Amino acid sequence: MRPHDMIDMFRRKGGARCVEVGRKIQTYLDGGLDPDTAAKVSRHLHACRRCGLAADDFRRLKSALAETSAPMSAEPLRRLQALAADLAAGDNAT
Amino acid sequence: MADESQTNATNPTPPATAGSFDVFVGPHLPVLLRVAGSLCRNPHDAEDLVQDTLIRAFKGLDGFDGASPRAWLLTIMRNANMNRHRRRRPGLLHDTVDLAGEVDRRNPPAPSAEDVAATRAPAPWIEDALDRLSPRHLHVVQLVDIDGLTYDEAAAALGIPAGTVMSRLHRARHRMRTQLAHHPDFRSEPR
Numbered sequence: 001m002r003p004h005d006m007i008d009m010f011r012r013k014g015g016a017r018c019v020e021v022g023r024k025i026q027t028y029l030d031g032g033l034d035p036d037t038a039a040k041v042s043r044h045l046h047a048c049r050r051c052g053l054a055a056d057d058f059r060r061l062k063s064a065l066a067e068t069s070a071p072m073s074a075e076p077l078r079r080l081q082a083l084a085a086d087l088a089a090g091d092n093a094t
Numbered sequence: 095m096a097d098e099s100q101t102n103a104t105n106p107t108p109p110a111t112a113g114s115f116d117v118f119v120g121p122h123l124p125v126l127l128r129v130a131g132s133l134c135r136n137p138h139d140a141e142d143l144v145q146d147t148l149i150r151a152f153k154g155l156d157g158f159d160g161a162s163p164r165a166w167l168l169t170i171m172r173n174a175n176m177n178r179h180r181r182r183r184p185g186l187l188h189d190t191v192d193l194a195g196e197v198d199r200r201n202p203p204a205p206s207a208e209d210v211a212a213t214r215a216p217a218p219w220i221e222d223a224l225d226r227l228s229p230r231h232l233h234v235v236q237l238v239d240i241d242g243l244t245y246d247e248a249a250a251a252l253g254i255p256a257g258t259v260m261s262r263l264h265r266a267r268h269r270m271r272t273q274l275a276h277h278p279d280f281r282s283e284p285r
Contacts, residue, residue, distance in 0.1 A: 019239075030238075032245065057271050060280060065239035068216035068224070072128060076141045080123050083145055083233045084116035086151040 016040050021051050031056050040081040116150055122164050126171060128241045129251055132233075133175055146174040163248040168243070172253050219277050223270045231266035234259050239267075 021044045027033055028041045045052045076077065107235070111118070126147060130140035151158075158166055187200075189267050227235060237248040245263075249256040274280040 027260070030245070032260075042200075050231035054271075057280075058267060058277075061241055061267055061270055061274070062187060064217055064220040064280075065224075065235065066242070068220055069128070069242075070131070072106050072124065073133075076127060076137070076144075080127065080141070080144055080148065081116065081120060081151055085121050085146055087116075087148065088113055090112075092241070 013044055013051075013068065013072075016044040018048060018051055020053070021045070021048070025055050025060055027052065029062065112152070112155055115155065119148060119167065120165070120166050124185075125164060125241065125243070126167060127188075129168065129237060129243065130171065132174075132236045132241060133171075133251075143171060143175055143178065144179070147171040150174055161260065162246070165247050168247055168250040169253075172251055177252075217279060219279050221276060223273055226273060227266055227269070231262055231269070234263045235266050240262055274285075 007014055021041050022040050024033060024037065025045075033041065045055050098234060123144070126144045127140060128141040130147075131137065134140040134143055147167060149171050151167055152174070154170065167217065224232060224235065234248055237243045237251055238245065243251065245256040245259045248263075249261045
């Protein structure tokens with residue numbers, strides 16, 4: 001990282017510094033921040049190109065990972081639902 | 095952007111009673127089967143594991159306080175999975191992460207033709223990035239980013255603190271992002 005970039009990370013943009021927001025971007029994208037902190041991070045991401053690009057990367061990564069979810073066959077689900085119904089009805093020898 | 099700041103919503107779960115057990119667990123079965131598929135080597139073992147989980151959950155229904163039903167079911171699944179490992183490999187009981195099972199993304203439960211038609215093939219670059227992760231990092235990425243669990247639910251499934259789930263997940267994503275930084279299909283567009 002260039003010295004100019006280092007200095008830039010300590011400048012306040014949108015009410016927060018890059019060094020503070022950088023640690024919170026992933027939790028923010030996962031919905032794990034309190035509303036006030038989330039709003040502060042959101043403002044910074046709109047004001048700071050570097051952090052905005054980082055957030056875009058993590059969004060793209062999360063989206064691509066979600067798409068790798070393997071399709072699930074319906075048949076095992078039906079059998080498991082039937083087992084749950086049998087248990088509820090007291091029909092299963094446990 | 096606003097919806098990203100909201101905590102993951104879950105469907106309301108009916109009260110847990112023996113007579114309505116199927117209604118109670120029904121909404122959670124897809125997640126349980128998906129997570130079991132992540133923990134087991136083949137789809138038959140995954141279904142067996144969910145069956146064990148359901149039977150144990152039914153037996154333990156009286157002791158359930160009603161809070162976080164999915165995390166409760168995932169904890170039961172983890173314990174059932176540990177018992178299965180203990181029966182099969184009694185000498186390997188020291189690493190809780192190993193006990194959580196092996197991630198086998200290349201051998202998912204067989205989908206139906208309808209399922210296949212409705213699903214897009216994952217990008218090769220994301221598969222490559224996943225393959226480069228350590229097993230510990232892959233576990234949390236699989237459970238949270240692929241299977242859709244919250245930190246707390248993944249913690250219940252793995253038997254580790256939620257903070258550990260978060261730190262491993264963030265580190266794993268950071269590594270994947272660094273690795274993919276110069277990949278043409280991943281790189282951020284100039285803003």
